[in-house]
Amino acid sequence: MIVSVQHVQKYYGANLVLSDVTLEIKQGDRVGLIGRNGEGKTTLFKMISGEQNYDGGQIHIRKGTKIGCLAQIPDYGDETTVYEVIARAYTELRACQRQIAELEAKMTDPAVYAEEAKLNAVLAQYDKARERFEREGGYEMEANIERVANGLRVPPEQYHRPFASLSGGEKTKIGLAALLLEQPDLLLLDEPTNHLDMKAIEWLEGYLSDYSGTVVIISHDRYFLDKVATKVIEIEDGEAFTYHTNYSGYQQEKEDRLLLEFAQYQEQQKRIKKMQETIKRLYDWARRNPQNPKFHRQAASIQKALDRMEKLKRPKLDQETMELQWKMKDRSGERVVVIEEAAKKFGERTLFQGVSDVLTYGERVFLIGDNGAGKSTLFKMILGNVAPSAGGVKLGARVEVGYLAQEQAPQDEEKTVLQYFKEEVRMEEGQARGQLARFQFFGPDVFRMVKNLSGGEWSRLRLALLMFEKPNLLLLDEPTNHLDIVSREALEEALDEFPGTLLVISHDRYFINRLASKIWALENGGLTRYLGDFDFYKEKTADLLPAAPAAPAVAPKEAAKEVAKPPVVEEKKVNPYQKAKVEEKIAELEARLKQLDADLLDPANGTDSAKLNALFADRDAAQAELDAALEKWMELEA
8 A cells, every 4th residue: 555545624714625535545556536627636636745734534655655746837946947857856866977077077187197195086986976876877867868858749959948938838748757757656647648749648658557656647638547547536526436447447337336326325215205204103193192102212213213324425427517509600611611732831940831621511620730730820820810831721601610729818817707708798697697607607606807717617618608609610729628527528519419510629539539520630741631530540540650671581691692693584474455454453443442532521421430431441442452453563564
């Protein structure tokens, strides 16, 4: 056991946040800590790490446990560089490295070199420092820093920037790199994937799966939790519920638990009702027969039993969440966005070029790519806020755009949530409060200042505003960031029912798999189209990876002799009729592929998964036939 939490309580003023939290974390556990925003997950982290006190219960940490905790936006001071933050785990080793350099300089100093006693003293210090440097892994230090920095996609040109000059997301990523290099026994990570691109997230999944210590992760990234977590602990209504499985297993186990608890609750309610009816009947008999005291005694005995009974809470089968329902003012034309050979340059840097595609009505397209690939820039070009350096981007007929950008709550906004919402949608106060309640702003929540909203609260407010615009094209830039799992599921359901067109930037792979009909991958300065969800994209891009070179059939020296021999050339006799038949077959297969591509793009097939699967299978088979026919043609041509 590395952490034991027993019946812990925590108050914020008069508000009881954690009422009775009991959980255990064992050595080597990979724990996903989940729960709605505001349930106290980060508070629990702070209590385990010793940053905050608790008001009741006990927390035991195994003696000697080194704890590392990633704050959502870590603070390392104004003058510290990015490299100094990343290399914090090696502070003492770097001091030892500097000492070695200083001692090497002393050994070449004529004043020291000339006196044997001084030189011997310096040599002794040097040997001791070198021995320590080697013993503590000094020679692997730079390689370890490079491995983690590369994995999290921290570019070397960023190393010398002041840490304080970075954005909040960049700071979190650098703080994560520093923490991973420290390798604490207990690693506490609060939303580590929020500011990482997909490649960095996948690298982190592998790193944490192989991590030698214990890991506890607060995360709303369901795909990530499925890959990493071996135990899920949910904080709900001030209590902790443990599931020994990953996220998908948790979903099934929780449903089973709730159904069982509801059946037990109903059974107890029947028993309570029967006891209450018996007590009432006994008292009634006692009034009719005052000379017989046994009815009073029996009634009092059953009442005592009822009072001693531990009452079961009614389980919540359906959690309250956002009530999103998008409607459109009008339907757009069939061609919603047309991109023709679009390019964008900033100075000497080219983000992308030659980007072409058509977004058609009703499509659900997800735009993915590395951080800095130009995804948000492409969105701004569609909106008309950024001009392309070459080519064109235009909207189709009757397109009404609803845009959700990646942004934090404006820090200069002095209005309350109610004032801000009421003015934006031009609505009376009573009606505005009713609409805000649909987005989980209840009672005093509507009087909070907009500038003080959390990331999740600001996202919910912007989604509420977007719903009232009634767009037929939704451009959403990382819409699930900062939303808890329940809110993400509500957003997915609303978007699934949205009759218009979706174009979404996201690194939430679970979200993409739920909704995507097509993926635009902005990679290597161009745009590649994949007709499927994220898992289909991963499958297809894995097929494109270069195969490992085959081992040589002969030893190197023998191979060299073989190459040196003059080649024997045999004259080929090509049958012209056979070659014409192959060319005819190639033309037929190319036409077949073109038709299959058109069928896959047809919106009428977009909702029929069985038909889509059959079309994909036919296309793969036709492509394989075409590849074989082309190889045959090349063989005949040679």
